């Protein structure tokens with residue numbers, strides 16, 4: 422059976438060009454970038470070339486990019502790194518209720534270590550309120566961490582405005598840009614972002630590689646002790662092949678940015694209009710405008726999202742009932758609860774996130790099957 426993949430917020434397929442660039446570093450070019458001889462220097466050159474490419478995607482200096490093992494590590498490194506570096510200056514952190522677990526659970530861990538955390542509410546569209554943010558700021562606030570775009574409902578935060586507020590109060594601003602990078606324009610200089618996390622496998626590079634941007638001059642403590650890699654901020658022999666893959670994926674994301682965004686928007690809008698036309702009693706979760714181009718999230722009344730997923734899977738369709746990270750848990754998604762959905766509607770949610778290989782024909786197949794399955798489940 423042909424597989425139709427609509428779960429690009431969970432992960433993406435590695436692009437052929439990305440894999441091609443990586444392979445030599447898994448085969449003959451296996452030198453350690455810290456070694457002095459030619460093969461080591463070649464590996465070093467590849468790592469620094471990739472650093473330039475990542476920097477170019479978000480418009481920062483290459484020296485402001487630190488490679489990590491994943492988006493989750495980048496989030497941990499940013500939040501704990503700032504928290505521990507400012508321990509004697511202040512212990513208050515502001516974040517939102519709809520962050521990825523890599524941010525939420527890191528903040529909860531810091532609360533157990535004596536830090537105080539404010540979790541900002543979001544409105545029906547999943548957007549934070551700037552006045553609530555201003556009111557939450559205290560003398561001892563050291564960090565604001567608010568995601569650029571949400572992985573479940575795709576809502577895009579007013580990052581530029583949040584950064585302005587942070588700067589006004591001299592507070593470091595970190596954003597989880599894992600879903601945003603490559604999908605919406607991110608310019609850390611123009612937007613005033615101090616730290617940003619990104620991850621390879623959400624942008625057609627492999628799993629297990631990420632990066633953290635830290636504006637030069639911002640003090641942070643390192644998480645992983647060891648050698649002097651990554652300018653002494655993150656120990657461990659560089660994952661050369663994966664770094665090369667991330668660099669290539671960032672390069673492709675930058676070059677094809679407009680085309681990619683328009684393609685996603687077109688098929689996503691087509692999907693939304695088809696569902697709203699052909700299936701009664703559905704509601705779109707999140708904002709219609711301030712939304713990632715490839716994201717759609719619908720609640721289907723009187724349908725269990727999990728039953729929907731199993732039936733779609735039987736037709737070769739991959740989608741998500743909420744966040745892949747929370748499958749296996751029986752609680753409704755924290756994001757859907759935060760935008761005010763009842764438990765029943767949250768359990769009836771289906772997230773579809775589109776990617777470059779999806780076509781309108783794929784959407785027709787998806788909608789056709791949804792009409793049939795939703796109708797059948799509602800009758801049962």
Ligand SMILES: *Cc1c(COP(=O)(O)O)cnc(C)c1O
Pocket residue numbers: 430431490491492493494496521523568570571572597599600620621622623629630631
């Ligand atoms: C996927 C994701 C992460 C985690 O990235 P990994 O590389 O899987 O650790 C963090 N934040 C958001 C918003 C994500 O979508």
